[in-house]
Amino acid sequence: MKVPTTQEIMAQPDNGKPSFHIAFCVDNNYFRAMGGTIASIVANNPGQHFTFHVLAFEVSDDHQRRLKQLEQMYRVKTALHLLDLASFTQFSHFLGHSHYSLSIFTRLVIPTVLRGVTDRVLYLDADILCFNRVDELVDMDISNDIAVVIPDAPVTLQRRVAALGLKHNEYFNGGVFFINIENWLAEDITAKTLDTLLTSKTDMRFNDQDALNIVLNGRARYLSPKWNYLYDLIHDLNVNKFALKPVGKAIFVHFAGAVKPWAAWSRHEACGLFRRYLDISPWADMPLDTEPRNTKELRMQSRFMYRQGRPLESLKWYIRYLRKRSAK
Numbered sequence: 001m002k003v004p005t006t007q008e009i010m011a012q013p014d015n016g017k018p019s020f021h022i023a024f025c026v027d028n029n030y031f032r033a034m035g036g037t038i039a040s041i042v043a044n045n046p047g048q049h050f051t052f053h054v055l056a057f058e059v060s061d062d063h064q065r066r067l068k069q070l071e072q073m074y075r076v077k078t079a080l081h082l083l084d085l086a087s088f089t090q091f092s093h094f095l096g097h098s099h100y101s102l103s104i105f106t107r108l109v110i111p112t113v114l115r116g117v118t119d120r121v122l123y124l125d126a127d128i129l130c131f132n133r134v135d136e137l138v139d140m141d142i143s144n145d146i147a148v149v150i151p152d153a154p155v156t157l158q159r160r161v162a163a164l165g166l167k168h169n170e171y172f173n174g175g176v177f178f179i180n181i182e183n184w185l186a187e188d189i190t191a192k193t194l195d196t197l198l199t200s201k202t203d204m205r206f207n208d209q210d211a212l213n214i215v216l217n218g219r220a221r222y223l224s225p226k227w228n229y230l231y232d233l234i235h236d237l238n239v240n241k242f243a244l245k246p247v248g249k250a251i252f253v254h255f256a257g258a259v260k261p262w263a264a265w266s267r268h269e270a271c272g273l274f275r276r277y278l279d280i281s282p283w284a285d286m287p288l289d290t291e292p293r294n295t296k297e298l299r300m301q302s303r304f305m306y307r308q309g310r311p312l313e314s315l316k317w318y319i320r321y322l323r324k325r326s327a328k
Contacts, residue, residue, distance in 0.1 A: 122177075
């Protein structure tokens with residue numbers, strides 16, 4: 001897949017459409033990943049102006065500088081929203097009585113933070129690459145919707161519908177959803193979702209994603225899976241496949257599994273594609289992960305080596321896994 005240069009992208013004329021707003025919720029460890037996502041969106045949508053919102057509790061000066069640099073490189077505006085928990089007094093009950101991480105809270109306050117800035121915003125996870133144009137979303141009328149969502153993988157959908165006791169046979173993946181801000185706030189979706197997280201007696205395996213599905217069941221508009229094409233690199237690596245499978249007309253390819261496209265140690269083709277997008281972003285000087293970084297990745301690498309017929313290397317990685325696990 002050819003990735004255009006910055007010069008080639010900027011050579012395309014402005015399409016004259018309003019800026020399209022996209023939000024991310026990341027910490028310092030995920031700015032590199034988000035940089036690849038943003039670059040892939042810009043590269044595949046020349047002429048479209050974007051406004052990228054980043055919600056976070058703390059961001060290094062270096063990442064703040066790089067984020068702002070996007071505005072010099074492309075037709076984009078960036079906005080960093082540093083969250084102060086004290087300012088969200090309406091959610092103090094949840095924050096004071098919950099074992100859930102702050103990252104869950106971050107996604108749910110997007111409409112509150114962006115009210116008055118834009119009337120609609122697309123939320124994206126930062127382990128996504130854009131493969132095609134987003135014109136359909138840019139032009140979409142969502143004035144009568146609370147949220148526009150994408151169904152999860154069929155197996156996950158059926159399991160979660162049953163586990164959560166959902167009335168309607170639908171379940172969406174929370175990595176991509178398009179929010180009508182005023183309708184979301186009018187229906188008090190954030191507070192209802194947080195309340196569901198605190199009071200539900202069911203197993204909330206996917207935390208806010210499960211809670212959102214309970215609250216929005218039968219009330220969300222569904223789009224084609226091409227807007228959140230779920231790609232698990234582990235499936236390829238388990239059978240020694242290193243090339244990207246065809247993704248058809250997918251717009252957003254979501255690498256939702258435990259192996260990410262910046263895990264260069266996997267040697268999967270997706271890493272090369274991510275690298276090419278990263279190279280046209282302000283994070284171009286940051287290396288990919290040349291070795292597994294945690295116990296889960298060390299164990300997977302041991303398994304991959306064994307299946308590739310490299311038992312000694314498999315043993316080496318398994319020993320490193322055991323050492324790291326025992327050091328915890």
